[in-house]
Amino acid sequence: MSRWAGWARWVVTGWALLGAWGVGAQEAAAPPPLPAEVIAHLRQLVELGLEQPDEALRRLRSEPVSPESRPWLRYTEARIQLSRGNLAAVRTLYPSAQPPADALALHVRALLARREGQSERAAAWVDQAMAVVSPLCPTPIPEAAAQREACPLPLWVDLVALATRQGLAQGGGAAGLERIERAMAWARQRRAVDLQAQLYLERADFHQVHDEAAKVDATLTEALALPGLSTRRRVLLLNYQAGMAAQRDQRPRQGELLEEALELALADKQLRLAAVLRGNLADFHVHQGRPKEARQLAELALPVLQRFDDVSEPAVRHNLALALIDERAFDAARSQLARLQEMPTQERVAERAAGLRELGDAWARAGQYKEALALFHAERKLMQAHQAQAKEQALEEVRQSLGSAQKEAELALAKSSNEVTQQTLENQDTLRQVAVAAGVLLALCLGLGGMFWMRARVAFRKLRHNQDLLKALSERDALTGLANRRQFHAVMAARGAQALEGSLVLIDIDHFKRINDGHGHAGGDVVIKTMADRLSQAVRDGDMVVRWGGEEYLVYAPTLKGTYTKQWVERLMPVLCGTPITLPDGHTLDVTCSMGFVTLPIPPLGVTLGWERALNWADLALYAAKNRGRRRAIGIAGLHVNDEVSLAQVESDFDGAASAARLSLVQVLASPAGG
Template sequence: MNRRLLVFLLSLCAPLLAQAETRLAAALDRELDRELSHLVARAYDRPDAALEALQALRQSRPAGNALGFTLAEGQILVHRGDIQGAEAIAGILEGEPQGQALGLLLRALIADRLGRRAEAAELARASLQSLEAGCRDQGLAQAIERGQCEFRAVWSALRVLEREQSAQGRLAEAESILRRSLALAQAGADRHLSAISLNRLAVLSQDQDQPDAARRWLIAAQEQAKELPGTLARVKQSEAIVASKRGDAQGVLNGYEEALALAQQADAPRTEAQIRVNLADLHMHSGRPALAVREARLALPVVLAFKDLRLERTLRHNLAVALLLQRQFEAARRELVRAEQLARELPDPARRAEELREIGHAWASSGQAREAITVFHAERELSAQIHASQREAQMQQLQLKYDSERKQRDLELLTRERSLKDQQLANHAMAQGVGLALAVLLGLSLVLVVVMLQRVRAANRQLKANQQLLRAQSERDPLTDLANRRHFLAVMQQQSEQLFAGGLLMIDIDHFKHVNDQHGHAAGDAVIREVAQRIRSSVRDQDLVVRWGGEEFLVFTPNVEPADLARLAERVLNSVGSQPVATDNGPLRVTVSIGFAHFPLPPAKLRQHWEQAVNWADMVLYTAKAQGRNQAVGLAAVDARDAAVLSEIEADFDAACRSQRVRLQHIPGP
């Protein structure tokens, strides 16, 4: 009897014991996952120590999550820059029945580390198809608690996607991804991942001109990073970046200095190196090249040790510019060679154009006009390619929108025609009984047909008008309402087979980058609009004013005499520089540099294509910039008897100026 009672009681307790065992196993798995996550985060700055700790943890927990250990090892190798080892780990994961998605995630992290953002995003999306299955918005915390949602793996994949979207300028999509990753980190109570997501949301909000939102995100990030010095250092770094985008120079410096102290306290060399790279960039743009060189040289050994190519590219570029500003040309050239190699390995056209612009300004500031002109030409060619690509994308979007609207109109027309036919059939049925009604209905049908035909003709007229409007809009610059390059090229096509004749003024706003860096992009846009208006009001009605790109403008003046062209250049100089430009940050004094020339070039009047004419005006402009800015420099005469001599002069313009084969006219600004 006692034996039977004991068996009965054991049968009742068995399910409860099984449930308790399951809950204990889940709790142990969650604890192991937290420990692995801590080691991966630690590996960002100390990968070797993290790898040793991982091996010790694996030996102490032989029955632990094998896939979790393998993924963590791969992530640590990625942080260390051991790409070959990480790829081997990815192959191991992909060979496991449940490890395919984790293998794809690790390959996405590898591609992202190497700067191959498009490939990384594609791999991340493929991994998310499996990883996100257990992470639904409803009951997310419960799914994580039960081990159904590998939220840290999903967070890492989303981080890769956000980088790719931000790099392409799709800020709204990037913000949506970041909010999803933040929800995961908060549901999993991971303060480090929450702080990183909040960091990025702050920077992204500032990029979208939402300063209040950026401030709120930063406060929340600091709250999450409490008692985590390494994470807090990265929060302070983001705070400095946001201050930079707001134009708060003192806030930038304070943020980086606080971040540096925290990184040193946390013994985080890689984070410290990142901050020093940013400090070098700050000092370089603030006119402190010696401090920029010092910070860059302190960061360089750490960056090289981690094989961080993206950070090395930024560091080499800043170091090269700072050395140029110190006139250490040989050392600068060595850094430029390495920076250019990294730019080829990590293609990013927009970033490369900005780098070339800064290098060109540095060459010009150090008095090396020839190198400055070469770099400026390379930058202009790359910017033209970027603008063409952006214009093509915009035209495709407009065409898609137009096609959609046209299809909608066609659908509405077909619906109306079907309704008309239905009405006609009903009228015909009624007309069988009543002859008079038939006549009336037939007359009504004819009237309706006439009305519909008139509407069709009106729709066609509206369609043609929309096409003409679209073509006109594509040839205007949206910021200044001036003609753009597309319109200028259309005008020049009429002269392609003729001798180019007339005057050209190439105009560049002096030190415009300082306006953007110190006062923000809103002030920069206000300056561009006001300068465009002043140029337009200074020239004749028949002159064509073009926004050539960025802070540059081109004026084409047909049927003008050389003396009148010089007076026109002087009028533009005084119109722009005589009065400050009003901005939200207060009045700014703005001046321009101008290169002008009258074609055919005197005295030989040699035949030239319009593209050559623009290049001559461009060379004279950069002579004006290299000789101090706030002035106009014009081509008074070119000693060339034929096209071959003219090409020689064009190939080495500086030498021709020194030998008096090219005579220049100088007009000082106000």
């Protein structure tokens, strides 16, 4: 995808998610009680502030002030200031030196923390606020009017949305659906249609993350049928539907939904919302090969988004850069990308990597291979760093598990030791009184000592087992069972400084992101596992197969040399890509791959390389295969230079070296998938 403004999920929490304070331990209070209609009115001012912040603030300052309303008025002003990107005003209203007094302050601080990318801190604020507000909105809904009036429903709905999203981002979120349904019951009881629509969007997001497409569609259909739905909420729902259509590669449907949403937004004078929709339409036209239309839409959207310091501005600039590249306006595209690089981002690593890949593909289509290659390596570096961090987190969890096991062993030893000591003291006292009991006491001590020894042995056996588990987890990929980077690095380290011999083959599944977008992560995992199984069956004894990261694999064949490597790749290609893969949803996919390979020493001069450099050359060959249309393998068959300066020049201009006959390449084309 290009960059898609995740509007439906983001607007409902207040347009901008901002902030950054330390999370204090002091327990915050419940928000002061106000009549439900007053809270609903203040929520309408927050909604007005999304488009007209100055007018919303003017109306807010004319509201009557009382001890009960003052915290709510301050909270509403902070939400409006958030919508215009005025962080200084928000921090004046809620100074960081002051602990949050109530759930309203906790919510504002959570929004601020999310804006600054401090997700853990935001989660802590949200959890504290939920603990305060949730008891005020119990289910079943109380019959007593006074108890029902105590529920600050708009605040609770916003907190439920944030808490649910945090759970989904952390890979869980099972409790999220139950919270959504509880809040939905209250919204229906209050006949709060727009709050219902907000919760429908959260429910749709929950089902989307869990690859439940039919439930996503049913949820959105129910939401659009709500009587009395505001234009803004209808537009947000249509935008979300368009996003789902894009993920399912239903591009015509995506365009229709976005055009309908834009028409409604403009008719309702929702200019900021219209700017976000224009940015999403720019994404649509980029994918449809219409860069002129994409550029015009992005240029219309950007001034409005800049005025509000809108978080979707980076996505729109990204789409504008893609359109400019396709129009061959390279200097203008570089200018947009330079501005984009200066902007903070809230994107996850996978989204940033997809953006780099998309820009690299655009530069390659335009024949600008220097930029394309730089982005290719930037994407790879980003993913490698992310995978290293994820692996370290997993290892830390295992280390903590080991630490717990060791502590259990130490506690068992200490407990047993205390028992022995206590019993010995008692025995000594008894011994002074009854000498004949000495033998009995000795037997008792021996028994306790034996029991202590057995318990210690069991504890240390468990510790040793966990250490073995740590080693296994650190060297194998959990999904495929293949070796991982760590194990490959260990094998290479064992070789010492000697030059590498044999063949390195890098394999990359073509268009894997489309598989993930169209069939969910479960479908993507099946493809990765199936390709790994096929690869494992195709290699020879002594070869090492590594899941190199994401959709990439590495084969190290230490005894595969000369022209035999090309012959082996010719046999491997149909094994990997010749049979369609059946997914959990019943679809079958023709999956293809690209490969890059190098055999060492490289003929005819017998050039030798260290393993890291050899891997980089295989990487360059893989990039050449992808750049020439994928579904093929490119191998380095010959190298006609042997000095360090010339080798560095080949690395910096791989295609140029091939054209200048300093480098000889061979190509293996894949047969049609399924054929």
